[in-house]
Amino acid sequence: MPTVSMTVNGQAVTGDIEARTLLVEYLRENLRLTGTHVGCDTSQCGACVVHVDGKSVKACTMLAAQAEGSDVLTIEGLADGDDLHPMQEAFRNNHGLQCGFCTPGMVMSAVDLLNHNKNPSEGEIREWLEGNICRCTGYHNIVKSIQEAATKM
């Protein structure tokens, strides 16, 4: 069995896995980090979005082996202890979620947007969320949340 080593939320992890193990399976099943969700499993919904070396990716469409040596950030690594990340806080303030299933992926995707575009327009936010599907909110409050976070990040 291949061995993988990577940094997840600041901690070095290593494990023996089958080559076919997806990054999302490694995170959820081996590391028990179940905040990262699997919605579609066909690379379309974005519930599984995490950051690998600072870029948002779909963890259901990457092998754990491909993330060997990388720095991985999941929703569990975003808050600073009990202090929510500004994006999480903004989702709470603006009722940016209903059932919450899409939320970890939405938040991780939105943080990536603000990391390289500090002040996106509403249109740019909506375009960016192309790969994140929400069945509940109708997106308006998600967009509002990201706009509020942009003033704080």
Next chain:
Amino acid sequence: MYDFNYYKPGSLADAASALAGAEDGKIVAGGMTLIPTMKQRLAQPSDLIDLAAVGDLKGISSDGSSVTIGAMTTHAEVAGSSDVQLVIPALAAVAEGIGDPQVRNCGTIGGSVANNDPAADYPAACLALNATIVTNKGEYSADDFFTGMFDTALDEDEILTAVKFPKPDKAAYMKFPNPASRYAMVGVCVAQTGGAARVAVTGAGQDGVFRASEMEAALASNFAPEALDGISVSADDLNSDIHASAEYRAHLIGVMAKRAVAAA
């Protein structure tokens, strides 16, 4: 997904010998097409050879009259490249319109061109811009490279290393995206270089990307949207599926071609 052996060679020569030595080996680049296909068990390679550690396959260089893009360069890197934006802005726009941000962060130009999906965007750009496809064994003109739906001139164990695009005088790409996947229902790329015009159509043809020669002739004498008035595209060899009929696609080719010429 069926299990497989996974390799991440550090050089092109090692990647080529791993591929040649495997029973049913496949390259993995961004994985944005291959991994979903393997998850559906539509592909079950014995060995995956990951090109991520082959350093010289990544990056963009430009000499002002052409742009060369390494096979492992992501769509996001092409879209954000100041060289590409300066020399061939239409190509940066093609990359920016692929899928969604997470697909663009992983998917590569080499993977897209080697895969030749009949609805993919890059094949139309390569064909209209008269690109050269570079591999570990030689070079192909785009006209010779795309040989049919999901089919290219690549040998089983040949590795695409770069795509080289000459600078056109003008070019633009317009696609009518499938609203769910963002793949092209119809996409038309037009380019004018000297007195010649090239028009490539993706998303529509039963054999994948193709050139629209009647439109090219009309645009060669007058590179303007009106030059395409009266040219009707036959629906005969076009795709019909749940998204659109062949007739609808035929109509869209004319509309997208005019919009592309106007935008160029």
